[in-house]
Amino acid sequence: MTMELTASPxxxxxxxxxxxxxxxxxxxxxxxxxxxxxxxxVYVKTKNFHWHVTGPHFHDYHRxxxxxxxxxxxxxxxxxxxxxxxxxxALKSISDIASKQRVRDxxxxxxxxxxxxxxxxxxxxxxxxxxxxxxxxxxxxSDIATAGLIETLIDEAEQRAWFLQASQAMPSG
Numbered sequence: 083m084t085m086e087l088t089a090s091p092x093x094x095x096x097x098x099x100x101x102x103x104x105x106x107x108x109x110x111x112x113x114x115x116x117x118x119x120x121x122x123x124v125y126v127k128t129k130n131f132h133w134h135v136t137g138p139h140f141h142d143y144h145r146x147x148x149x150x151x152x153x154x155x156x157x158x159x160x161x162x163x164x165x166x167x168x169x170x171x172a173l174k175s176i177s178d179i180a181s182k183q184r185v186r187d188x189x190x191x192x193x194x195x196x197x198x199x200x201x202x203x204x205x206x207x208x209x210x211x212x213x214x215x216x217x218x219x220x221x222x223x224s225d226i227a228t229a230g231l232i233e234t235l236i237d238e239a240e241q242r243a244w245f246l247q248a249s250q251a252m253p254s255g
Contacts, residue, residue, distance in 0.1 A: 111170025119182035
């Protein structure tokens, strides 16, 4: 998937305060846009499951999904603002998100709670994997600030995946 970034008077690639090249800003910006779209996709899916979960663990899953959705939503602002600091446009609309997202939506009329947990676990692992690739790119292009942000977001995605996995575990004994 190739995404094109264009500069405009209000959106000059590579803000002079970032200390990285225009090429690096553009390359990292494309990856940030894709990550941002994926974060929004996982956020919406998590809220969808929060609203529609049923079953004996309703209360626990309902709360966990809401907490995770809020954490993901908080990440979107950090990612978008980092892109802007690099002089790269952030996402502008639902169609912009849809054109860049790599995480599949789930529009099923009914999803059993165990399938919700499993799907969100996989999505959060995927986010962490994509962010590791972005982190490597940031290191290669000497963008320490974005690399630092991504490290925190990887930890958060891994924690969400862990909680989702632990919630699926069968009790022993």
